Amino acid sequence: MSAGRRPASTPSELARAGDRLSFVYLERCIVHRDANAITAEDAEGTTHIPSATIGTLLLGPGTRITHQAMSLLGETGTGVTWVGEHGVRYYAGGRALSRSAALAEAQAHCWANRRTRLEVARSMYRLRFPDEDVNGLTRRELLGREGRRVKDCYRKNAERTGILWRGRHYTPGDFTSGDPANQAITAASQVMYGISHAVVTALGCSPALGFIHSGHELSFVLDIADLYKTEIGIPVAFDVAASAPDDAGPSTRRALRDRIYRLRLLDRVVDDIKGLLTAGGHNDAATDIDRVTVQSDHDAHLAAGFNQDEGATW
Template structure:
């Protein structure tokens, strides 16, 4: 009985696959998802497929899927994001607990976010990552937004010229994916994939999805910030390439192309490193995913002491 689901030990944080080494996302539809040991199974009319749960960054559950409590349990234990999506993957509803048991990145994020000057510095660093040939060191927020908007407009025109796909501007009606032309459908599908992957990494590292440095006021502001880092490198080119191949099933083909590019470019690993470089001071210990599962208590002067001890005597 040692190998049954109920008696197998839960993986510890150090045994889990690191966020940067995971599959970006796995999309399933019209099947039943269950658990067998530490893998999930996807069963449909063609048989049963086995997917190691600890290797998944985000599991996308499309139309016609049924998932058991045991399957969600093992995905949560492994820190995998679970997303219920429509046919075009436009919603993110739930996720597992963080892979990291350290609060270092969450505390660094909150500290930088709470200081207006530091928040602007992070926004400038994000812009520099996207457009390394420009120096935003003295740019105000209004100037940053103007620079970003102009660069993205130029990039759309460049991709249109490269692929021969006509571009009439960004057009997207929420809830009506089909209303856009082929390149707009591709851009929308690519953006949603990058949002899901960024959300998975943000959650895995224990950061707050809501505390953004460019976006604000939304529960996924930081996720949108991180996803935008790769929009012109991965998302928009993939969308135009797929639109150039034809207008049929642009969304589905773009999602598959984004998946392949993410794996080929090692985006998950880069995403982890980028978040750490944005939030942690230079030279800080960046191995937060391998930090011990430790809870401390705050005291005066910023010094933590061990929890589980009765400090009834005032020092």
């Protein structure tokens, strides 16, 4: 069997990536296999889930998964990611959603060219601040506008919730050093990083190749998480700081968990990443190709698994 081929599947087992449930979250259960479905067994009974209908399986606290279940998930191209409660922490990832390298290659292509890297960065700012005209702005100008918008977001949410705001202060490694608002903002940031890391990895992208952040293994994760900072993370943080100042961290994580679920944010993150890396023209079929080729001259791609010596022109 060639490297890129999965075992043959029957028509009833197959499902387009676009038709799959993007993410299924499980916690406090045993995940096993029953024929072509995975099962989730807990105190209330056993639930059967057709594996080919899942894009990525998120395994939360208290889950155990069998070798047979992992074998089935691998055969159907389902990603597996170990996360915190309701996906608010990323711990480890099993594999990407698709065997196609299309998104990873698109990311590397955009990142490797200085012009396209800047264009993706501008697109990210357009998503964050749709009322801003960022055409033609330099990176320094983009950073300056971002700084002003984030400060305005802090100020407006402080006024909205009646919190006395003295500025953003965070000491790495010392969560309790900040006031309740700062603690809540830090907790919200951690949640968004966990969500973004899970999605980036599930799509097969590189967490390290960022377009705004740079030089860190999670640069692209930080880029994606910031897309939702002023819209979701900061407002929730101030709401919690105003209503539960003595429990800012845990309360923020729970509040964001619920908000993320209601907004179906995971699906939106998937669409945003695809749109950013493929200039808005993403196609699920183009990122779900189970095929291996070898590269030749002039961007030609030849079929893998064949000896190319006889009669080859490359």
